[in-house]
Structure formats: C-alpha cells, structure tokens
Amino acid sequence: MKKFTLLTLLALFFATFLSAQSESDQLIGVWEPSNGKARVKIEKIADKYYGKIVWLREPIDPVTNAPKVDKNNPDESMRAVPLKGYRMLKDFVFKGSGEWADGTIYDPENGSTYSCVIKLKDDNTLDIRGYVGVKALGRTDVWKRLGAKK
C-alpha cells in the first residue's frame, strides 16, 4: 500500500512537472509581429526564452546593398551585428498562467530596448507588451504563430 501511495505521488509529481514544462514551452515556435516585416523564432536557452529574427521581408539594406545589420545600436562597436539571426527577445522567464516576463524586446528600427511581458492569448496568438518603466506606459503588439502552409 505504501509503495502504491509513493508511486501515485511520484506519478502525480511528474504529471504536474511535465504539464508545467509543456505550458511554459508553448512559447517556442516561429511568430510574426504585426508589421509582418520579420519572423521571430522563440527558443529556450538555459531555462529562459529568447527570440531571434529568422526571416526578414527586406533582408537587404537599400542604402548599403548589403544584408541588414544593427546599424542603430547605441553601442557603435555592435553595429555590425547582422539582423538575420538577431536576438530581439531576451531573458523571458515563465511566470505561469500563460505569461512570460522579466525580459526585454529590442527594436532594431531605433536601437531601443524596452521592458517586455509576453502573454499567450491562445495557442496561436501572443500579446507582446513593450513598456517604459511601468506596464501602463507601453504598447502591445499582437504576434501570430506561423506554421507550414496548408
């Protein structure tokens, strides 16, 4: 009987752990911001979530005729970083209830980094809220999950 109780507890523990794990990993995938200019792949590294640009609608800078780089970075020494592969979402931690927080979002258009919180609205929709200091001072962008075309 004791063994049975222990096994049940263990099974319950693993089931809870696994479901929490799979809920937190729902963020993983390829997403498109509302402007449709880029596609961002969110992945997990060392227990946190990061999103990198994997596709650009216009990959070539019309001025330089070369692949786009992070030319607006406030740190001049980092302006050669290519935008393709750029990690624009960084350090998101799963907080439960479909929310990932404590991260930042970088806007390569102006070189600004904002505090950011991500909410999973449904399986295929993310609310990405970039804000300044307090969440009320922010803007929400809705990102859509991408999948193989049917």
Added chain:
Amino acid sequence: MYMKKIQRWLLLLSLLPLAAAAQQRDTLPPTPAEEEDFSEYENLGFADEAAKRYCNPKILDLSPNRFVSLGWDWQLPYQAEFSPLGAFEDGESPSPAETADFRSSQGLRLSANIPVISRNSFVWQMGANFWNINYGGKVQTENQNAARLADRLLSRGLRTAGINTTIFKPLGEKQFLLLQGAADLNGDYTLADFQSLQYLRYSGAVIWGKRPHDRLQWGVGLARTYRVGELNYLPVVLYNWTAPNRKWGTEILFPARAHVRRTFNPRSLLLAGYELEGQSYRINNLSDEDQSLEIRRGELRARLEYQRQLGGFIWMALQVGYRYNYSFNADYLPNDGQEFFRGFFGDQRYAMLNTLTNALYVNLSVNLVSP
C-alpha cells in the same frame, strides 16, 4: 534635477518586477542547437488561418510620441493694442483704448498621453494637458472706454486644461481611420475661481488614410478646430513620409502643422515648419459690467525644433521660432457661453479687435517617449 528624479523613479519601478521574480534555479547545461533550415521560414503561413494583418499606426523615423511632456513656453517682448468694447466688423481699425508692452508671456506646458488599449486591430489613447500663460509688462489705458482686458491678462493670465482622446482603427493592411477628440476649458480662471464646465470647448477630427508602405502614410479628413482662435471646420490632410535614405521626411497634418524632418540618427532629429496654435479663452465679468468675452487667440508659429534623446526614454525638445499673431480678437458670448460659427466668411461682429505685434519664442520640454 527633474530628469534625474524621473529616471530614478523609472529605474526603481522597472526593478520592482525583477526583484519580485528573483528565484533560485539550477544551472542547466546548454540545450543542443536545433537544426535550422532558414529557407523554411520563407514558406510559413499563419497557424490560425483566420488571423489578419493590420496596418501599423506609425511609419519609420517619425518623431517619437510622448507619454508625458513637461515644458516651458516663453515669448519674447511684443506690443499689443486693444480696442474698446463695441461691435466691430472684421477689418475695421478702431483706435486703441488700451496698449500694452508685454515683456514676456510664458508658462508651463504639461501633457500626458496614456494608451488605454493598444492592439494591432485597435489603438485608443487618452490624454490630458495643462498650459499656462502668464503675462508680464506694462499697460497704458488710452481712454475711459477701455475694457481693461490687458490689465486682466497681467493679473490673471490665461490657461487651458483639457482631455483628449485618439483612436486609430486599421481597416485591413493598408487603410486606417483616425479619430481625435478634445474637450478644453480655457480662460483666465484660477483654482480658487474655477470656470464652469459649460464653457468647455470641443474639437475633433476624422481622417481616413492609407499606409502604402513603412515610409508613408497619408490621409484626408475633416476637423472641427479652434486653432485659428474661433470655431472653424476645415478639411485636413495628413502626410507623413520618410525618404528611402531615411535622412529626410515630412510630418504634416495640414493646416494644423507641417514640418520637414531631418533625422541625424535614431536619437536626434530636427523639424522645420510651422504649427497653428489657438483656443477660445473665456474671460468672465470683465470690467465693471457683466461682460463675458471669449478671446479668440490664434497664432502661427514658424519654427525649428531640435529633439534628442537625453538617456533611455527621456528626450528633450527645443523649439525656437517666430510667433505670428493671427487673431487676438474677442467675441461677446452671453452668459450661457453659446458658441457660434463665423468661419472665414461669416459677418458676425467682434466685441473687440485687438492686435499683437509678432515675437520670437522659445519652448523647451523634457519628454518621456513611447515605444
């Protein structure tokens, strides 16, 4: 000083969620990099097939939106002539009953704009603003019919407090609707002697527009405005554009304002152009009689405006320009303050015809800008 305080405050607030989230976690070995075929990202579609794309409210390189703005506006010396109270046709030149040498007119300008709903398919912002104009200088009364308006300006100044709202509604990927509305209380009121809300003045605009690409949005619409001092209905044209080299652009909401923009880098820019600025200011119980006037203040400000990032999301803006007086006339509006429409062609008479000479002006503001 204020800057530092605001920055510290923001830093503190931004650290709060981090502190709350501090947790112990074991170090994990790195996850193996997944194999990644870049070309696969080319042929993806929305996982939810019903999902739509919407047109963005901004274009590239526009001067940043302001969440909070704290500024000071300062007009250099100018002269003013005020007619006696009467009934004057536009274009008449009655001899002045009062003259004033204004040393300066200056004051605080505070505004806030907070997004209430900010989504791809709908953006709704609410804002509030408070502007103060204090007059300094000398007044000379030319005859006994003087309404003593200049005295009143010197002793009480003018102020505007109001709320406004902006709604951006994308109509698909390329078209949008922009609605703006504002309610302002303008006059020589003070906190102790507040003005009745029946004198609120309402303005607004409806614009339909297109956003063909990331560097252009244009639109046409109609505005109910007080920017020329008195109520008017005007067609409006929106034209925000950025050149392919991203150095030049325009920010135009004609006729309210029009600027050419030179972008030095994402953290500094220069605007050159003009803005029409005006309101109808209620002056209750002027002089000995129960005369209640509305000063129809409208001016054109030709200017250069330099904006730059001070640090983080704190920006400064410095305007230097020339203020042309368009109108400082006054209408007699009986006590219920019932507004009327004169437009450009109406022949209603003015209670006062006043003239101001033009003046240089400077406006400096510190702003918390939006993402």
Added chain:
Amino acid sequence: MKRFFQHTALFLLIFAAVSCGKVSTLEFKPAPVTLTAEGPLFEGSNTAQGVLMNAELEAMLAKGGYRGAAIKSARLVSAQIFTEADTLTLDNLSEITLQLAAPDVDMQKVAVLNPVPAGSKSAALQVAGEQEKIAKLLLQPALTLVADVNLKQDAEATLAVKCQLVFEINVKD
C-alpha cells in the same frame, strides 16, 4: 557645532578610504571553450553553444589570495575564434555574434565579427564597447557562451569552433 561637522567629515573620509581599499586588475584567460552546433546544419542562422565553468575563475582567484566576492568589475577584452583541425577553416561562417548567458543574469551581447575573413583558421571578434553585468555573469556557477552564426551553406557535420576569451577583472585587495 562647527567642530562636530569637521570631525564627522574627517571620520567619513577615513571610513571611505579604508572601506574602498586598493583595486588590482587581473587578467583572466580561461581555457578555450568549444562552441558546438549539432549537424546537420542549414544555411542561415544557427546557434552554437559552450559552457565556461566558474571553477576556473575561482582557482585563479584563490591562487592570488582572492575570493569571488572580491571582484568589483570585469569586462571582456578579447574574443578569438579558431579551428583546431588543420584541414578546417572558418569559411562556412559568414558572421558570428557572441553572447554570454546564465539563468540568473540577462544575456549580454559581447562581441561580433562581420564578415568572418575568408580562408582564415582564426579570427578576432570586435568586442562590445558597452558591457554590463560581466562580473555577475562570471560569478555564476556556469556561463553559457551563445554564438549566433550565419552559415553560408548547409553542412552535414556538427559545427565545432574554439573560442578563446580574455577578461580583465578588477578585484579589491
């Protein structure tokens, strides 16, 4: 009263001088870290990772009579990537961006190389001018090196390049 203020000021000055102590600068050059991305790999952005254990830094500090807590600040001063095998070059890499990550510290971008010089077996990355939280990262039990690399073409084999980092560490004596 005046004397009280003078004494207080003097006391504060002495306290500040004593509590600050002397700061020494050390060079920390850990053994090269292997950054790997398991093959097969496809053209475009890929991620190679490796781990730098804190034990190495602790050992160096202990040798000099310091402990981790003595670190006041640190910055990366050089980052070099190279291949070990004689036959391999860095030719399939078009660009590389190096970041440092750990669970309790924000990921920091520390170096970039764009483009990777053709035909080279080794190349120095441009180190970031503005660096933050490097000391905090070095004090984590393990530091993950995350290299985002853009590949010029598909590759069947696992990508493995060595990364030699050199840090400058300011420690309080």
